[in-house]
Amino acid sequence: MYVAVKGGEKAIRNAHRLLADRRRGDRSVPALTLTQITCQLALAIDRVMSEGALYDRDLAALAVKQARGDMIEAIFLVRAYRTTLPRFGYSEPVDTGAMHIERRISATYKDLPGGQMLGPTFDYTHRLLDPELAGDAAVPDAERRDGEPARAMRVSDILAQDGLIEGDCDAQTEMPGDITREPMEFPMERDTRLQSLSRGDEGFLLALAYSTQRGYARSHPFAGEIRIGEVEVAVDMPELGFAVTIGRVQLTECQMINQFKGSSKAPPQFTRGYGLVFGQSERKAMAMALCDRAMRARELGEDIVAPAQDEEFVISHCDNVQASGFVEHLKLPHYVDFQAELELVRTMRAEHESRRDAGEPMPEAAE
Amino acid sequence: MMTQGDSVSPHPEPIEGRGETANPPLRQAQGDGLPALAEEKPLLSASGVSKFYGSRIGCEDVSIDIWPGEVVAVVGESGSGKTTLLNCISTRLMPTTGTVAYRMRDGQIRDLYRMGEAERRFLMRTDWGFVHQNPADGLRMTVSAGANVGERLMATGARHYGNIRATAGDWLGRVEIAEDRIDDQPRAFSGGMRQRLQIARNLVTGPRLVFMDEPTGGLDVSVQARLLDLLRGLVTDLGLAVVVVTHDLAVARLLSHRMVVMKDGRVIETGLTDRVLDDPRAPYTQLLVSSILQA
Amino acid sequence: MTVQPTGLADYNFAYLDEPTKRMIRRAILKAIAIPGYQVPFASREMPMPYGWGTGGVQVTASIIGPDDTLKVIDQGADDTTNAVSIRAFFAKVAEVSTTTSTAEATIIQTRHRIPEETLGEGQVLVYQVPIPEPLRFLEPRETETRKMHALEDYGLMHVKLYEDIARNGHIATTYAYPVKVEGRYVMDPSPTPKFDNPKMDQSEALQLFGAGREKRIYAVPPYTSVVSLDFEDYPFEVNRFDEPCALCGAEGVYLDEVVLDDRGGRMFVCSDTDHCEKRRAAGHRGAMASEGTLA
Ligand SMILES: Nc1ncnc2c1ncn2[C@@H]1O[C@H](COP(=O)(O)OP(=O)(O)OP(=O)(O)O)[C@@H](O)[C@H]1O
Ligand SMILES: [Mg+2]
Numbered sequence: 032m033y034v035a036v037k038g039g040e041k042a043i044r045n046a047h048r049l050l051a052d053r054r055r056g057d058r059s060v061p062a063l064t065l066t067q068i069t070c071q072l073a074l075a076i077d078r079v080m081s082e083g084a085l086y087d088r089d090l091a092a093l094a095v096k097q098a099r100g101d102m103i104e105a106i107f108l109v110r111a112y113r114t115t116l117p118r119f120g121y122s123e124p125v126d127t128g129a130m131h132i133e134r135r136i137s138a139t140y141k142d143l144p145g146g147q148m149l150g151p152t153f154d155y156t157h158r159l160l161d162p163e164l165a166g167d168a169a170v171p172d173a174e175r176r177d178g179e180p181a182r183a184m185r186v187s188d189i190l191a192q193d194g195l196i197e198g199d200c201d202a203q204t205e206m207p208g209d210i211t212r213e214p215m216e217f218p219m220e221r222d223t224r225l226q227s228l229s230r231g232d233e234g235f236l237l238a239l240a241y242s243t244q245r246g247y248a249r250s251h252p253f254a255g256e257i258r259i260g261e262v263e264v265a266v267d268m269p270e271l272g273f274a275v276t277i278g279r280v281q282l283t284e285c286q287m288i289n290q291f292k293g294s295s296k297a298p299p300q301f302t303r304g305y306g307l308v309f310g311q312s313e314r315k316a317m318a319m320a321l322c323d324r325a326m327r328a329r330e331l332g333e334d335i336v337a338p339a340q341d342e343e344f345v346i347s348h349c350d351n352v353q354a355s356g357f358v359e360h361l362k363l364p365h366y367v368d369f370q371a372e373l374e375l376v377r378t379m380r381a382e383h384e385s386r387r388d389a390g391e392p393m394p395e396a397a398e
Numbered sequence: 399m400m401t402q403g404d405s406v407s408p409h410p411e412p413i414e415g416r417g418e419t420a421n422p423p424l425r426q427a428q429g430d431g432l433p434a435l436a437e438e439k440p441l442l443s444a445s446g447v448s449k450f451y452g453s454r455i456g457c458e459d460v461s462i463d464i465w466p467g468e469v470v471a472v473v474g475e476s477g478s479g480k481t482t483l484l485n486c487i488s489t490r491l492m493p494t495t496g497t498v499a500y501r502m503r504d505g506q507i508r509d510l511y512r513m514g515e516a517e518r519r520f521l522m523r524t525d526w527g528f529v530h531q532n533p534a535d536g537l538r539m540t541v542s543a544g545a546n547v548g549e550r551l552m553a554t555g556a557r558h559y560g561n562i563r564a565t566a567g568d569w570l571g572r573v574e575i576a577e578d579r580i581d582d583q584p585r586a587f588s589g590g591m592r593q594r595l596q597i598a599r600n601l602v603t604g605p606r607l608v609f610m611d612e613p614t615g616g617l618d619v620s621v622q623a624r625l626l627d628l629l630r631g632l633v634t635d636l637g638l639a640v641v642v643v644t645h646d647l648a649v650a651r652l653l654s655h656r657m658v659v660m661k662d663g664r665v666i667e668t669g670l671t672d673r674v675l676d677d678p679r680a681p682y683t684q685l686l687v688s689s690i691l692q693a
Numbered sequence: 694m695t696v697q698p699t700g701l702a703d704y705n706f707a708y709l710d711e712p713t714k715r716m717i718r719r720a721i722l723k724a725i726a727i728p729g730y731q732v733p734f735a736s737r738e739m740p741m742p743y744g745w746g747t748g749g750v751q752v753t754a755s756i757i758g759p760d761d762t763l764k765v766i767d768q769g770a771d772d773t774t775n776a777v778s779i780r781a782f783f784a785k786v787a788e789v790s791t792t793t794s795t796a797e798a799t800i801i802q803t804r805h806r807i808p809e810e811t812l813g814e815g816q817v818l819v820y821q822v823p824i825p826e827p828l829r830f831l832e833p834r835e836t837e838t839r840k841m842h843a844l845e846d847y848g849l850m851h852v853k854l855y856e857d858i859a860r861n862g863h864i865a866t867t868y869a870y871p872v873k874v875e876g877r878y879v880m881d882p883s884p885t886p887k888f889d890n891p892k893m894d895q896s897e898a899l900q901l902f903g904a905g906r907e908k909r910i911y912a913v914p915p916y917t918s919v920v921s922l923d924f925e926d927y928p929f930e931v932n933r934f935d936e937p938c939a940l941c942g943a944e945g946v947y948l949d950e951v952v953l954d955d956r957g958g959r960m961f962v963c964s965d966t967d968h969c970e971k972r973r974a975a976g977h978r979g980a981m982a983s984e985g986t987l988a
Contacts, residue, residue, distance in 0.1 A: 039777035110738040214733030295452025356743030367768045367805045371867035371886040516844040553848025559924040
């Protein structure tokens, strides 16, 4: 006797209850607080903010907790929340030249105005597991510099003074596009492409960037500058007639400088790849800059020969919320399509067998 | 992209020997092409065509007429602008300046670069053919030979599988590919077979004009000879007009009625093939002919 | 599930904010005006994953009003987990009444099936679409496929069907079987079995298709011709089942195969659960139905 499976609703309810139980785990262990997550897993928060495309540490912490530490799930939670937020307007372009710098390095100049600043980096740490961290050993306060630092000009501006590097792309007279409000269309402009990259999956962009270094569209890059720090966000107030600072965000900016021999479209000069992400995420910003430069092939008259240069390929596949949704949708029922394919395979096997029995030639040529 | 390493390769002996194969008399295949002849109008007429790649010259100020049923060979050393010119007159590459006019089947003369893309694509898959040096550029490598030949028919509305297949089979026969290979993919074909398949795919709609860029380029000498023979037969039977780019003067002699000699992007000599090869006028052509044919 | 508790965030009726709904409605109107044409729209992130019906959910959210009655099916069934989840979502964010009855619904959101019961005027069928581009697996590039649609350059589609016949003796596409809408655009009917294709033709209901991840909306307005692609000598055919539904005895409906044991025991039952239940309520009995069993 067959009774169609019912009770999907109950199954879902129970599954979610179990999920909540597993998320909490052993009740005798204190629950994580959001503050603990924001303070002690700060780089996880930064990744969720940058790929979730929403600058809010508390919501990111909530998402990380709710997602049980699954970063892509946390990013998804933040994105789904972000879409529902009303749009008040667009900020003025942030001035990264006026950044309150915490870290700033250049691989192209030994010394430069504003200096090199290592900041809170994993670089040069020896990757030895530190048993002290298993406990709660006291951590000494950080050294602080005295007074306000000098304004550190961007390395790209130094090169621009000599005309050796292409300018910042022509100051756009129109508003930049907005990939969250307008449908994406290929070929893309650089503004919307950068937006997509900025929220793109770190792992995917990292792998593509790496491929350019290994010869799949080699771009001769130098890390012109990487800077991390806070910038002011200003919004133009039509009522007041000027822009008002509404807060600060932490950003990581990377300017890659690429040697370029010139083409029919552009003279020999240094060209640039640009990376900008929320929070502290140097790896992502650098990967983004390499990918940006690779995808400028069309604009610069280079041959498109490698995956990283293929804008439609990269942009269509860099969003981890889209990618994980579609990959994981395969676990949804596909009975109906499968049934159709099952019937087809049965028919074809029957035909195959009758041909064989009839002694007809086996390579299934059509009649 | 344009440098396929197809430098001028002096064949010790021009294919099939010089004396044996006389050129077909000009427009011999125009038994049914007489009306076109009577109209005395070229099929395609390019004038003042130039293409610059940045400051580099691809081709400059080229004017050329292609008449119905005639085979025109464009020759010249590597980098002289042959491919550029071919692409410019076949709408594959937008010229920097100049116009290209084409006489449509209804007799109307149209400026190719003023046509809409839909009309241009339609023209390209009905009245024209384009044979690439590398067959992979002109074939769908992952669909069967039959579908490769049938595609143009289907694109222009053929909806009877049996008829499409029969026509494809017939064309495979005409290019000397055994019928039982009809369901094989070009991947399973030799270089010469691929090239013949590409030709069949182009000719199936009965085009009036076919462009070819080094159609025998990647093939070895004996395979080349067979392909050229086949091409010559088809061109004659069908009364095709052909523009064939080649750096090989033997190919030009065997196939073409008329020759266009290019150097540094410019046309430096044109004339009947026999005349140009036997009595070259421009010093460069003299050099070209002597260095290759007497080598 | 992911809706934040009140206080942290509030949600609009049917989740989406009104400007977003307006934007989507504009896309829907355009889609209705150009049947079968894929209209790009600025798809939003939804609180369910991409690939799980976000396109359909956005379309439904944009057209649903408090007076609507919503039915959600997945694989033809109202009780599959994803259908349950989407129905619960709308019950929560739009407080609309929901139903499993095809006849009572004003909006039916579906994945992979068209209900067996003929839809009528005033009903809207919203399809969840994973890959809206029927040419995608022939040509991966969006820039190229859009051009092919614009120029009605569909030869490639028939190349694929040709290959099917050449290889299998018949067209081996069983679901997502391409159709031509109103004689113009080739359209992917979403991964419904081809069994359902005839129901799309001249349907009295409005059919809307939403692809969230791929950011496309398309439509078939009521009384529009929808023709499955085929060849004259290999006409489109739907799959037939050898036996009737084991529960309700229905014939000429789409059946799910149910594995009963590990010894090869099988039964076939209606994939459309509402249809099956209605028939059983009306006293129809199949071979495996016991008296009075009504799940
Ligand atoms: N895409 C391009 N960008 C820049 N220059 C080009 C390009 N294509 C061709 N050229 C240049 O234009 C000139 C003519 O090239 P073209 O390919 O037409 O020569 P060709 O006569 O066909 O040579 P070959 O016999 O080697 O095929 C050459 O100087 C070449 O370097
Ligand atoms: Mg060439």
